[in-house]
Amino acid sequence: GYTSATMGSRQQDVIRASLELTRLEDRLTALHTQLAYSKEALGEWIGASQAQLSVTESIPPLLLEDVSSGWSETTVESVIRHPSIRATDQLIDVQDIDVDLARQAYKPEWSVFAQYGYRDRAPNGQDRADLFSIGIGFDLPIFTGNRQDRRLSASAARLEAEKTDRVLRIRSLQAKARSALARIERLDDRIDLYQQTLLPQMEEQADASLTAYNNDDGDFAEAVRARISELNAEVELIQMMAERAKTLASFRYLTTEASNIPSFSMTDLQD
Template sequence: MISVSKCLNCGVKSPAAFKFRMGLLLVLVSATILMNSSALKAQAKKQSGRMLTLEMAILQAQEKDLWITGNLHAQKAVMSQSVVAGTLPDPKLSVSMANLPVDSFDFSQEAMTQFKLGFSQKLPQGDTLQLKQKQLQQLSSQFPYQRQARKAELALIVSQLWLETYKAEKSIALIEKNRSLFEQLADVAQASYSSAVGKTRQQDIVRAQLELIRLEDRLTQLKQHKEVHWQKLSEWLSNEFVSQFSFNNVNRKSRGNIEIAKQPPDIKLNNRKVTSLDWSQQQLTELLSGHPSILTLEKKIETSAIGVELARQKYKPSWEFSASYGYREDDLLGNDRADLFSIGVSFELPLFTDNRQDKQVETAIENTSAVKTEKWLKLRKMLAEFESTRSELLRLSQRQTLYRNQLIPQMHQQAEASLTAYTNDDGDFAEVVRARIAQLNAEIDELAIDVMRQQAVAKINYFLVGSRRLESVAGYLTNTYSTGASQ
């Protein structure tokens, strides 16, 4: 690229010649912007084969999440435990020598001496076995909803991190695109000041250099922001340990030079009725009650309610049946002795229930109430977050329209007008710099608004995961990140 300062300094003998050469600035600025845009497009096209899109990142995070693997193991363990809980205790078999005389240890000396074989079986209280099995089966039914909630949470977390990384990368690209323009402006100021033609002052040169330094500082901050969020994103995309603990045989591949996709994502709002209609508190409660995290708590409540019935079985006695057979030897004279058979039953008498059974039932009831309270606290928090996110999305959409239709075009016109005035020796250099900085800041703010709006849409979609109860409110809302609870 031709140096502007050399171009403007060569052969400057009059103000008219200076103005002619200053006119070259407009051409060079336009060419610089076009060249930077073309270079960025070519680089994006070259790297398109190794770009990490938002959808890819979410799918990888869900595939490689060890929490989901551990949750599957836990569900299998509870299912196996439910089979054990519904099985009767093992019977007891006893073998003994009863009433053996210690003076001679002769088996046939005493009539009461016998070889005894016994059998006993214990029966738990009431429907304890069936209720324990039912309770564990009910407990296992919450695991699929936990996994569904986890996948939705992963989609939200990865979306936030991916979008933050994307915002930092695009901001860096915007500053890089404009940095060469500021370098050209600094060259122009230096040339104008050196030729003593025009209104350029020494402070304009210092201002131009200062803005370049500030741009470098912003670039450093943005690169730090990008690297921090990229590393946080890598936590969910790492293959480490997956091959050891996952059910699926996952091939470990190096992340290599994978980068964030250059194209902005387009996260669709599941249903515009969510933001366009006025919802009552009851409708919103019904809407969010289908969220898997709420359904998990409902299953937990049902499990705890079975625990109350299980505690009430303590008022019933447990039974134990026993039988034994005693073999006796013939007496010393050879007379036959009859063998002995015994049968019996024993049971508990729950007489002192005040400090035992009553308290156990009371404990079970209080535990159920505590889980119900946890559910309503969770639902109240989700309602508040949903409403705040919905309001945020509405205002961000208004700001997005304002920036695109009014602010950005006017900023561009202001920057062009100030540059034209300066090249005609009718403007101030500081105003040119201020206009360009304002335009750059507006473009970065517009990018931040776009990203924040996408983050808000992703968060609203998170709240709508599994909201099948909406059919009775305003039609069924589908969800981009929703997965079946039958995983």
């Protein structure tokens, strides 16, 4: 009777183990589907052939570099290199020229002209001197004050609007950069906690549960749950590291000129 009960219990454990394995395989299939979708989305930006390259199992160190000194990169001097700010600076220059042109309308327009005329001989055969004339003229605006004032006011208003937009864009970039940096610091704290404390403890618990089960002193379901919890924690760690890498990329985009970002080819990320 004891032997039969033990064999029945073991058979149930095998069935439960097979069930958990099937669930893990389904989860792996879902992750492969997500990977394929992400590669296709990436191909829109870097080309389909580049997006299909295999990558290493670990995130490149470049995307996990320390950002302890990153707060200094959130100053105005740093974010003004952003493409959107440079584009706004160009618009401000254009509007500044438009204001100058509007002011020029208040001034008279001067003109200088010269004319040379060749004359044939007189009917009696005598030579006649050629003609050369020079003149100076100017157009003096009269009774156009309202029209000129409206044009100058409109040009000045557009210039001030672009300057205000520049200030708001800089503040927005600074806020986004600081938010990204704060998120990276919090992720670093969690990553350190997982690597230094949580994962070692969960591995120890999973090993202890499996040892107890093998010695007929523990429950199979508990051993399986402990191992699955460990795997889930490892997945969460990978997700946090990936999120940190994406957040760092966003931070660099917000604060660093493209030419100053260390470059690396796609081959650096391959196996």
